[in-house]
Amino acid sequence: MEKRILGRTGLEVSRIGFGAIPIMDKPEDFSIRLVQKAIDAGINYLDTARGYGDTEEKIGKAIKGRRDEVIIATKTPKRSYLEAKANIERSLRLLQMDTIDILQLHGVDDVETLNQVLGEQGAYRALLEARQEGKARFIGITGHNPSILTAAINRESFDLVLAKFSITDREADEVLFPSANDKGLGIAIMKSLDGGLMGIPGEAGRLEIGGESMSVAQGAVAFALSNRYAATVVVGLGSKKQLAEMVELENRKQSMDDGFAEKVATLAETIGKGFCLQCGYCKPYCPEGIDIPFVFKAQIYSEKFGMKRCTMWTPESIKQIVDKCTACGECLVGCPEKLTIPDRLRKSAEVFSQ
Numbered sequence: 001m002e003k004r005i006l007g008r009t010g011l012e013v014s015r016i017g018f019g020a021i022p023i024m025d026k027p028e029d030f031s032i033r034l035v036q037k038a039i040d041a042g043i044n045y046l047d048t049a050r051g052y053g054d055t056e057e058k059i060g061k062a063i064k065g066r067r068d069e070v071i072i073a074t075k076t077p078k079r080s081y082l083e084a085k086a087n088i089e090r091s092l093r094l095l096q097m098d099t100i101d102i103l104q105l106h107g108v109d110d111v112e113t114l115n116q117v118l119g120e121q122g123a124y125r126a127l128l129e130a131r132q133e134g135k136a137r138f139i140g141i142t143g144h145n146p147s148i149l150t151a152a153i154n155r156e157s158f159d160l161v162l163a164k165f166s167i168t169d170r171e172a173d174e175v176l177f178p179s180a181n182d183k184g185l186g187i188a189i190m191k192s193l194d195g196g197l198m199g200i201p202g203e204a205g206r207l208e209i210g211g212e213s214m215s216v217a218q219g220a221v222a223f224a225l226s227n228r229y230a231a232t233v234v235v236g237l238g239s240k241k242q243l244a245e246m247v248e249l250e251n252r253k254q255s256m257d258d259g260f261a262e263k264v265a266t267l268a269e270t271i272g273k274g275f276c277l278q279c280g281y282c283k284p285y286c287p288e289g290i291d292i293p294f295v296f297k298a299q300i301y302s303e304k305f306g307m308k309r310c311t312m313w314t315p316e317s318i319k320q321i322v323d324k325c326t327a328c329g330e331c332l333v334g335c336p337e338k339l340t341i342p343d344r345l346r347k348s349a350e351v352f353s354q
Ligand code: SF4
Pocket: 285, 286, 287, 288, 289, 290, 292, 324, 325, 326, 327, 328, 329, 330, 331, 332, 341, 342
């Protein structure tokens, strides 16, 4: 698999990275074999996080004896110095290593969190310390809000940024990626499948792009791979089929030729129809404060990866959220996709109750 240099880290990373979220609730033996298969296929960038259930532990076991073949990126969701410090120690224990390759602040999405993590008693200090002590080789930041990430890299020194970039959300490419590139940071992409929305087999079917037939998931990841700044695209992989699909895509070099991005971008409208695109525009309209995209995302993960229960949701917690919906319909005005939100929320609860 083709490798690229990850900015100032100098690390050579595979174009496709292994995102560990989907192995969260998979059996350990299966998860370990899948990670090893990915490494065998040439994927050397393994992305996990303290918040992704037992994935650090599974990856630690999967790479035993193969440490030199892989680059391990993990994240701490903690915001304070002391909590992050404890979190880093736990990651090191679970991953069974003395040094993490890339240690990141996880999900820094608003100004308050940014100020907290970069403050004197914030988590950033714990990352710096870990790097000084040799517990981390490089430090990075991740999030879903490009302007917050841009502010972060302008305020403090990071080695890497991991941000969302997809067919339906290209904002990171406007300011964040060029700025990060100018500063020499490594750039990694996540959420190219829009939180799994672009990888739904069957419902979305196959695409014809430039005379080539590919799955929606391949089209969405190919779009991210065509980004000129990013060294690697982290894709959540939860089955051998998904792994094979991505390896096959990466082998189709011609798919990423100039002009491919434009071709695939035109598919955004058709692919997007009928799916929640996680934009969140509906949320401010809901008097009950329901996190509508969260429920729809959980539904997709439940349907796609069989993740009915994880650290973020359980069938019971989804039912509790959905039960708050009074079917008032106020959210409908905010949805650019014209989704029948109250009906779909009820359907989500049904999916979880099966
Ligand atoms: S229909 Fe349900 S989700 Fe929509 S605004 Fe009303 S309570 Fe909120």
